[in-house]
Amino acid sequence: MTVNTQPGSQAQSQNSQPLPADEQASTWLFGYGSLIWKPELPFIRAHPARVDGYVRRFWQGSEDHRGTPESPGRVVTLVPDYQGQCFGVAYLVSNIEIEQTFAQLDHREKNGYTRLTLDLNLGSDAVLTDEKVVAGITYIADEYNEAYLGQAPIAQIAKEIFHSVGPSGTNTEYLLELAQALRDRVIDDPHVFALETEIRTLLNQS
Numbered sequence: 001m002t003v004n005t006q007p008g009s010q011a012q013s014q015n016s017q018p019l020p021a022d023e024q025a026s027t028w029l030f031g032y033g034s035l036i037w038k039p040e041l042p043f044i045r046a047h048p049a050r051v052d053g054y055v056r057r058f059w060q061g062s063e064d065h066r067g068t069p070e071s072p073g074r075v076v077t078l079v080p081d082y083q084g085q086c087f088g089v090a091y092l093v094s095n096i097e098i099e100q101t102f103a104q105l106d107h108r109e110k111n112g113y114t115r116l117t118l119d120l121n122l123g124s125d126a127v128l129t130d131e132k133v134v135a136g137i138t139y140i141a142d143e144y145n146e147a148y149l150g151q152a153p154i155a156q157i158a159k160e161i162f163h164s165v166g167p168s169g170t171n172t173e174y175l176l177e178l179a180q181a182l183r184d185r186v187i188d189d190p191h192v193f194a195l196e197t198e199i200r201t202l203l204n205q206s
């Protein structure tokens with residue numbers, strides 16, 4: 001895995017305000033997929049977060065969690081989009097626990113993801129304005145990894161998800177859990193909700 005981040009002082013505010021005490025020796029991690037509904041992290045607190053310049057897409061293959069090498073499932077990654085935004089959850093992790101957390105996440109996300117440092121908007125209103133911007137680390141699977149599947153029509157992606165299962169469970173469960181977690185947090189994501197609609201149709205037909 002290529003690692004382009006260093007643990008440590010990631011939780012520095014890029015604004016001039018002093019950092020709250022619990023952010024002074026901590027690192028922000030950004031989750032936008034299973035890390036929203038199944039974080040399994042030793043976090044101090046969680047905060048809604050927005051990243052700009054990316055959108056969430058079911059374009060990454062999953063050969064180890066929600067599919068197999070012979071029949072990969074599909075999971076989300078962040079795809080660069082100049083005008084795009086992705087809403088998710090930022091987790092504040094103590095630097096005492098960050099190395100172990102990275103080791104666990106590196107293993108969990110080993111099928112094509114690498115760490116990337118991004119600006120996280122943690123504004124206090126619904127759209128998370130940039131009143132508070134911090135550096136945060138996320139796991140992203142780019143188009144050059146071997147498991148990458150890329151773009152396809154929504155109906156085709158839904159069928160692939162519907163028929164995939166791996167050691168962590170069905171791919172359908174991953175999609176429905178993510179859709180519900182976004183709905184619970186009042187996060188709109190037309191890509192995810194279009195897939196959810198297709199999957200529910202397939203479930204009703206089966």
Ligand code: SIN
Nearest residue numbers: 031032033034035036
């Ligand atoms: C994430 O949740 O932030 C990464 C992708 C995933 O594990 O689903």
